[in-house]
Amino acid sequence: MADLITLTIDGRKLKVPAGTLVIEAAKQAGIEIPAFCYYEGFSLQAACRMCLVEVEKMPKLQPSCTLPAADGMVVHTESPKVADARKGMLEFLLTNHPLDCPVCDKGGECELQDMVFRYGAGESRFTEIKYHQDEKQWSPLVYYDPARCILCYRCVRVCDEGLGVGALGLTYRGVAAEITPSHGDHLECDECGWCIDVCPVGALTSGTYRYQSRPWEMNHTGTICTHCADGCKTTLSVRNGAIIRANNRDRSGYNGEFLCVKGRFGYDFVHSGERLQSPMIRKNGKLEPVSWSEALAAVATKFSEIKARGGKFGVIGSTRTTNEENYYLQKFARQGLGTASVDHHRTGDVPALIDALSGKTDALAAMADLYQAKAALVIGADLAQQHPLIAYQLRANYRHHKMAAYLVNPGASREEQYAKKSVHAPPGKEMEAVASLAGELKGHEDLVVIFGASLRGEGVRQLVSFGDTLGIPVKYVCLVDYSNSRGAMDMGLVPELLPGYRSVREAGMEPGLALDEMLAAKDLDALWAVGANPLESAELASSAAFVVVQDLFLTETARRAEVVLPAQSAYEKNGTVTSVTGEVQKLKAGAKVMGTKADLEIMGLIAKEMGLNLGIWSPDKVFEEIRRTVRGYNIPLPVVATGGAAQTTPVNGRVPAMPRPEHIRPSGDTLFTSGTLGRYSKRLSSVMEAPGELFKG
Amino acid sequence: MLYNEPSPHETRILTRRLVYPQAEPIGYEQYAAQQGYEALRKALAMTPDAIIDEVKKSSLRGRGGAGFPAGMKWSFVDRKSPKPKYIVVNADEGEPGTCKDRIILENEPHRLIEGCVIAARAIGAERGWIYIRGEYRRMIETMDRAIAEAYQQGILGANVLGSGTRFDLYTHTGAGSYECGEESALLESLEGKRGNPRLKPPFPATSGAFQCPTIVNNVETFSAVPDIIMNGGDWYAALGAPRNGGTRLFCLSGHVNKPGVYELPMGYNLLRMINDVGGGIRGGKKLKAVVPGGSSCPILKAEECDIAMDFDTLAKAGSMLGSGGVIILDETTDMVKFLYRTMKFYAHESCGWCIPCREGTAWLKKILERLDAGVGVSKDLDMVDQLAQSMFGRTFCALGDAAAMPAMSIIRKFRAEFEERIRSAQVFIPAPETRPLVVL
Amino acid sequence: MTFSPQLEAKFADLITHYPEGRQKGALIPMLLYAQDEVGAVTPEVIAEVASRLNVKPVEVEEVIGYYTMLWRHKRGKHHIQVCTNLSCMLAGGEELYAQVSKKLGIGHRETTPDGQFSLEETECLGACSWAPAVLVNYDFHMKMTPEKLDRLIESLGSKQ
């Protein structure tokens, strides 16, 4: 711990660790020093000169964003000299800045507007002709208006330091200086749009949001991104039921401001013209729209009939539906339909990890651990492409704490930019490469291991044994691909396990069919796919099977269905999801699409129609039941209720029945693909980098 | 080449080997024949501390503009640091009015090389770069030839004159930027980047070129070192004025009869410089003002010119000795135009990094352009002064100050001339009203 | 893209001037020398230099916009730079600039259609004591007069 020193700011004595920047010290005391270029967590610029303060015994005003607090320092942040300097800076800034706030896209949430309001002069002495450059479009998603740019370099830094992309730079000089994109006239980057978010003014605007709304005309709903498993918090800005923007400017989640292209722009599938908005029943070989009551009755009747004659059900759940829905679905299948054939598209061997860690408490890493660990070992994962937030956390850890990263991958990945060591090893040969790193890994205080789906079953066990030999605390992340992949596993959407990693035998059942087996079973009587599209790349062997599909789109599976029920996406409903690091977060409905229902409600209505008593189907009630009955999910309610992330603590013991690892099939998604949803996002495919490639560096 | 005849009033130390018109640069043979590299041999027998002490005693102050004591700067380098240490020669020579470093680059490259090797010895540097402005390509070629000779003679390379230490020296070309003369911007440029200045601290002595301890000095500063080592710091100090050791190259330009670069002791009287050395004002006109040390220095009115040209005296008089560029203006000089042209320069050269300099220089230039064109109003005059004050001391690097100082000094000292320009305007211009910020 | 053997040799040497791993130091010199040979910093030059020094294209974009001696479009065979800064202005630099501009029919940073001449009004060239100064490519012409300048341009023009 650094020594504490005492300084005085505006007459208040403060104790802060030596070396604290004056601007930060002031913030701790509730004194706000205005700044444009100072951006917490990123390199210091001292370029905007808004944060100048008066320090006694120093002849010149000092930039508080770079001035380390020293013992006995006396700082004034509101003296006449300081006020005059601020006013001067703002006057300078406005000389070439357009004064058309009413038509600027940033109006109402512009930091420059706010600063002028608080610190500026009411009028400008500038009567010359403004220097002007026209606006440019850099990509389908990013526009740049140099005239509005105040050159705070935030965009340059988040791109370079935050993402490791470095697609933005500064060109020309003097009053003509402006930001330049990677290729002179266009951008080739991750298209994450963070530059747009951090822009304090209307210089960088989003191709998807610009000129559509004022911030106060939208409702803002904080929820969780539905694309990958990293679980970024995102705020949906909704007008007339339609999402028109997503960002996380309030830094409410564990992702801070970070979002990737999918989180920030990939919500457009919600309002795709191809969304299903009416239930459909196959009549004379064709799917025809029908009413909800007709469709639900048809399903209930058929399910009851098959159940009554002891027919064979196959139930496939989703990696994007909520924990409540998954829990309810497996309960429906096992208790309501009496089948043990329950599964979902598995993308990583979480049960193997939990089993291997038996007896070790606290060995599953949380998202925050990735930022704090002293060393990280990444095995078989192109993080920048597949797990953008994890990639960001590790990079930030390196940037702020010089974390040592070790990579064992089949090819190049962006993490190599800063990795201490990178070994290329093909799938199946990872453990040899990992073993060769033992000597170096032992030298660190602690380690976090992040591994992909190429390690499963025995491989995971070997990995954990290897970790045990290092003699340092080791935590693990088993990568899974979709927003609630982890939750689907935890909720027992596998033939072998009940929720909370209990054997189905506890419920007096033998494990049923796995997903592939259901599709291959010639005598299957009914297939129920809730938010899943198993027929995308496989055939259904049983031609007589009664297929019911709940989905957003007319997928391959829906096309084969007898009954199709239009469901809602994560952005339209409430509930909880569990991230790749096992952290439970709350979904909140933002958007609305006419004619659709949440999967939970659909299931509840079918149960009711069938006369089953599976309990009340409201998300809150089901979540209550989960907390009571699912091991590890007895998480503190206030944390989740207030929008925080609570890590589950799954069984600390052997997993009684292991789901078979051969059924794991990683999705292979990149930064610009997202399974079925990605297909219906025009934006993800509109950028020139799409669809992206894995292990190309 | 020397482009002007020497003056009998000069004290030729730095230039003592040069003969007018010096058609060819002094090569290694000739340099060595005239005691060249003897100072280096002597320095190699001295301890680094002894070299630095000698330079400190000489009260040699930086010739690039700021006048920082060279010996003190060298002593800031942590010689025990495990990082390599570097020498960087500032040969950007961009300050308007200044054309002295080229005298050395063009005519006596070995003097600079010798100074660098001695400095390298003093701080334990293993590499050095001479950052030469891009327009000086011919001088880069001259330096390159001399460096090649020095390698052949074993003065540079793996084993400097058998001392067992290595020192490599290279030239590095600039590509058109005044700001790259500012030492930290220069280092950025050396690293292949835009010439945006760096945050200070850390200063170059701690983290300079490629983030290693570095000393940056002007060409003339390094070039003074061999004579200091040969004859002792006390000898050098005694040549000049108190705390302003030695001689320096003054570049007389503007309205004098004999413009040129002359070597004169520090503290030489400015009027004598104009009249004795420079042969007086051209065409028998009266002196109006002098910019004493390059365009950044506050102007001196004729009546302020009876002054000793050293760092401290000029500072006391509210100006600066700067880079030795003495621009002499006669009574016919149009001060409005002069200030406009000055500001056009700074607006063109502002790197754009910080707000007050980027916007301030551009704004001032526009106002002065109007004033010069006779389209000014009386409000403009206070505004020029106020805007310059809004910049002064608040910019990221000293370029902002360098732009603000001439503006403040010229508009204050020659205000009547600006007022007259406005009064005599041919066109009638209504005073512009202040504008509301938001135009609806 | 390939350069002349002399330039290749120069580049090979240049790269050794910077500490290991910091070869980006050679960026600006390489661009300038390549421009001397090619006539401009063309997209091909940018791509080539970027790949040789292993820097991102945006890092090259950044410097091209910054340094006035780097040109994206072709300069003339004879690039005439007239200083109009303070000392030269006092000695008639602005008039000299106007004279060349009129004579060649081109303005600041423009090139004649035949590619023979380009013109640039420059900031201080470091020749103040021998003002006014004109720089043609890399050769200084000092203490210029209107007559000397006329003759200079004519002799350059006849050199073809």
Ligand SMILES: Cc1cc2nc3c(=O)[nH]c(=O)nc-3n(C[C@H](O)[C@H](O)[C@H](O)COP(=O)(O)O)c2cc1C
């Ligand atoms: C805008 C600006 C331009 C400068 N240009 C030059 C220059 O062209 N040559 C130079 O030697 N110093 C120049 N300097 C001064 C350098 O920053 C630095 O002080 C000098 O190189 C130190 O060397 P010295 O102590 O030997 O003078 C400039 C400073 C500023 C602020």
Ligand code: SF4
């Ligand atoms: S675009 Fe915006 S964020 Fe980027 S530098 Fe300009 S003002 Fe700053």
Ligand code: FES
């Ligand atoms: S003013 Fe023209 S060369 Fe210096």
